[in-house]
Amino acid sequence: MAKFWTVRTGRSGERTEWGFATGVVGGGWHEMPDLTGVTDKEQLRSIVADVYGGSKNVVANLTGQLWTLRTRIQDGDYIVLPIRATSQIAFGQVVGGGYKYLAKEEDPTKRHVIQVKWLKTDVSKSVLKQDMRYQLGSALTIFEVGNNDAAYRLEQVMAGKQDPGARSAMSPGVAKSPDATQEESGNESTPINLAEVAQDEIAKRLQEDFKGHELSELVEALLTAEGFKCRNSPPGADGGVDVLAGMGPLGMDSPKLVVQVKSQTGAVSDTVLQQLNGAIHRFQADQALLVTFGGVTGPARNYLETQYFNIRVWTIDDIIQSIYKHYSVLDSEMKTRLPLKQIWIPIDSEN
Numbered sequence: 001m002a003k004f005w006t007v008r009t010g011r012s013g014e015r016t017e018w019g020f021a022t023g024v025v026g027g028g029w030h031e032m033p034d035l036t037g038v039t040d041k042e043q044l045r046s047i048v049a050d051v052y053g054g055s056k057n058v059v060a061n062l063t064g065q066l067w068t069l070r071t072r073i074q075d076g077d078y079i080v081l082p083i084r085a086t087s088q089i090a091f092g093q094v095v096g097g098g099y100k101y102l103a104k105e106e107d108p109t110k111r112h113v114i115q116v117k118w119l120k121t122d123v124s125k126s127v128l129k130q131d132m133r134y135q136l137g138s139a140l141t142i143f144e145v146g147n148n149d150a151a152y153r154l155e156q157v158m159a160g161k162q163d164p165g166a167r168s169a170m171s172p173g174v175a176k177s178p179d180a181t182q183e184e185s186g187n188e189s190t191p192i193n194l195a196e197v198a199q200d201e202i203a204k205r206l207q208e209d210f211k212g213h214e215l216s217e218l219v220e221a222l223l224t225a226e227g228f229k230c231r232n233s234p235p236g237a238d239g240g241v242d243v244l245a246g247m248g249p250l251g252m253d254s255p256k257l258v259v260q261v262k263s264q265t266g267a268v269s270d271t272v273l274q275q276l277n278g279a280i281h282r283f284q285a286d287q288a289l290l291v292t293f294g295g296v297t298g299p300a301r302n303y304l305e306t307q308y309f310n311i312r313v314w315t316i317d318d319i320i321q322s323i324y325k326h327y328s329v330l331d332s333e334m335k336t337r338l339p340l341k342q343i344w345i346p347i348d349s350e351n
Helices: 016-022 041-052 056-072 130-136 150-158 194-209 213-225 270-282 298-305 316-329 332-337
Strands: 004-007 024-026 078-083 088-101 112-124 142-144 229-232 243-247 253-262 287-292 311-314
Touching: 004 150, 016 024, 016 078, 016 112, 041 056, 056 088, 056 142, 078 112, 078 150, 088 150, 112 150, 130 150, 130 194, 194 213, 194 316, 213 229, 213 243, 213 253, 213 316, 213 332, 253 270, 270 287, 270 298, 270 311, 311 316
Parallel strands: 004 078, 253 287, 287 311
Antiparallel strands: 004 142, 024 112, 078 088, 088 112, 229 243, 243 253
């Protein structure tokens, strides 16, 4: 059975696009030296203790993750990477011998990597069952996704199917390998990343309950909370514009926005962006906003580089961050459609 690993690309996924473009995953750990010559785990533990310090548990946790990066992830294994910005996952296969240290890379946060052939980069998390989303929400940076028949289930998802669930009853818990030590698994008591798991659940609710015009209404409510006066197009053909928004008492002052809303989970093409750019001139607006659950394609990202002062994109992460910011002032009807509750939790400073 194939092994599936998660190797995160930054606290907010800031190295994700770079990884897709260069065929790698990982980075981070910039304080650590080249690990190519480290073949003994106790040697690695000593380096970690010197670089990071901290309690015995912290050193053990970091050592376990780096040992996995250095030795346990092998050619032919698979990477499953959660993409926070779009609430999607990417699949890739490990090639080139596993761990690489890119000594010539100028950015020290892009040196410790695994070489990957990316297979799919836009699979919606909504196809995963809740327990699998929880596994991928581990607080660890590097771990094997190995519980609850995970390898079989992820193979099915990678093949374009829905997560079928476990074939037999398996004990829940932190993602780990059956042959891994507790330290290599990151420790049995390692918590999930509650913020990430909560965001995944909100994203799933948005994708299920806010389709088409319903998403336009949510975007209108969020822009209104930002101080815009909005006009929402009625359901049906919209001529490429879902919401018109402007500042001032009548909504006629700058910045004046044309907004296109796409609730499908697939990536939006550059053609849509070009049409939206045309709508700026057609409606005599200042700028355009594309709201999309599925992100944008590679050519669309390239096009956006040339339209920096004309077009902005809200991904599902941007939508959720705006909801967090403005939820208290949304009207009761919108809160009924999207019921959320803020909670406060203590943070373990060592983690």
